[in-house]
Structure formats: C-alpha cells, structure tokens
Amino acid sequence: QPVLTQSSSASASPGSSVKLTCTLTSGHNTYIIAWHQQQPGKAPRYLMKLEGSGSYNKGSGVPDRFSGSSSGADRYLTISNLQSEDEADYYCETWDSNTRLFGGGTKLTVL
Amino acid sequence: EVQLLESGGGLVQPGGSLRLSCVGSGFTFRSYGMSWVRQAPGKGLEWVSAIGSGGSSTYYADSVKGRFTISRDNSKNTLYLQMNSLRAEDTAIYYCAQLVASASDSWGQGTLVTVSS
Numbered sequence: 001q002p003v004l005t006q007s008s009s010a011s012a013s014p015g016s017s018v019k020l021t022c023t024l025t026s027g028h029n030t031y032i033i034a035w036h037q038q039q040p041g042k043a044p045r046y047l048m049k050l051e052g053s054g055s056y057n058k059g060s061g062v063p064d065r066f067s068g069s070s071s072g073a074d075r076y077l078t079i080s081n082l083q084s085e086d087e088a089d090y091y092c093e094t095w096d097s098n099t100r101l102f103g104g105g106t107k108l109t110v111l
Numbered sequence: 112e113v114q115l116l117e118s119g120g121g122l123v124q125p126g127g128s129l130r131l132s133c134v135g136s137g138f139t140f141r142s143y144g145m146s147w148v149r150q151a152p153g154k155g156l157e158w159v160s161a162i163g164s165g166g167s168s169t170y171y172a173d174s175v176k177g178r179f180t181i182s183r184d185n186s187k188n189t190l191y192l193q194m195n196s197l198r199a200e201d202t203a204i205y206y207c208a209q210l211v212a213s214a215s216d217s218w219g220q221g222t223l224v225t226v227s228s
Binding site: 032034036038043044045046049059089091093095098099100101102103104105 | 146148155156157158161170172206212213214215216217218219220221
C-alpha cells in the first residue's frame with residue numbers, strides 16, 4: 001500500500017503564494033489524492049481531489065486561490081494570495097482497495 | 112447542505128467500551144460510503160474504518176481490527192462505531208466523513224473519546 005510524505009511545516013507572507021507537497025511512495029505514481037485543510041480547533045475541511053494527470057476537482061466553496069497540480073509521485077497544493085485564515089494544517093489522503101491513509105500533515109504559518 | 116453530527120464520546124476506563132454515532136443529513140445517506148477518522152491530541156489524522164453504502168463491505172485499520180466494529184442503519188441515516196477493549200492510545204477526537212468518489216468529502220465536527228483510569 002502507498003505511503004504519503006509531507007513536510008512538517010511551511011511558512012509564507014500574506015499576499016504571497018505557497019506550494020505544499022505530498023509525495024507518494026515509489027510504484028504509486030498514479031494514485032489519486034485528496035487535500036484537506038484543518039484550521040486551529042476545527043474539523044478538517046475537504047479542499048480538492050487531485051489526479052496524477054494534474055486534473056483536480058475542488059469542494060464546494062473552496063476559493064479560487066487554491067489549486068492543485070501533479071508531477072510523477074508528487075502532488076501539490078498551491079495557495080495564492082495568502083490570507084491569514086489560510087494558516088492551518090494541510091493533510092493529503094489517499095485510498096486503496098480496502099484501506100485509506102493520510103500524510104503526516106504540513107503546518108502552514110502565514111507570517 | 113451536507114451535515115454530519117457525531118455523538119457518543121466520553122471518558123471510559125481502559126478495557127471499556129463505547130459506541131459512537133454519526134447522523135447524516137442533507138444528502139441521500141444510503142448512497143454513500145462512510146468513514147471514521149481519528150485525531151489524537153496534538154497529532155495528525157488517522158483513518159480508522161470505512162463502510163460501503165449498503166453496509167456489507169467494511170474495512171479497518173490494523174490498529175483497531177478485532178476491537179472496533181463499523182455499521183450503519185440507512186433507515187435512520189446513522190453511522191456507528193462500536194469500540195471495545197479500549198486502550199489509552201485510542202484517546203482522540205473521532206470524526207465521521209462522507210465518501211464521495213472515494214474521497215472524504217464532508218466531515219463532522221467530531222466527538223472526543225478519552226480512555227483513562
């Protein structure tokens with residue numbers, strides 16, 4: 001089964017852009033993932049589903065500032081024009097025939 | 112609007128049992144797979160269990176296999192998680208999630224389970 005690897009932390013300034021990475025283990029390059037946002041003290045929120053081709057489908061109400069892309073085993077979440085409310089933990093998720101798993105999460109700080 | 116409301120959490124002693132519930136509204140509950148995900152204090156998300164739309168297909172993380180049982184009552188729009196032989200490491204917020212095209216699309220607000228003597 002796949003494993004998802006995420007950097008533990010990232011930071012960027014308000015108004016800038018940041019690109020978060022979720023890396024699948026070798027041999028799982030074609031896996032679809034989902035990105036979720038968890039603001040402090042809140043439940044997770046689904047952001048988008050992202051395919052290996054780079055095609056993505058966002059959840060209802062997710063701002064245009066959020067986009068996804070892919071390259072090989074890497075799945076990216078790009079947040080443009082960073083806002084203070086984007087400060088949160090971001091998790092990637094994938095699934096297999098009978099299991100699901102999450103990456104360790106990236107804590108994004110908006111400086 | 113999809114809404115998921117968990118309940119049933121609380122304080123339980125090691126070795127004890129709890130049953131969590133998750134009531135879904137705003138969507139055709141019987142048409143979707145559902146999942147339980149937990150988050151230990153200060154830690155990341157951990158998938159616990161999933162169930163198919165009809166209830167006959169169930170899946171578990173190795174950490175809970177043999178101790179937890181997922182089920183659903185589509186007539187009541189309710190998902191359950193029966194947790195037995197609880198351990199301190201099961202302490203976490205438990206979230207239910209609606210699975211849409213396999214992804215965890217909507218999440219509940221969570222219910223806290225504390226396993227302690």
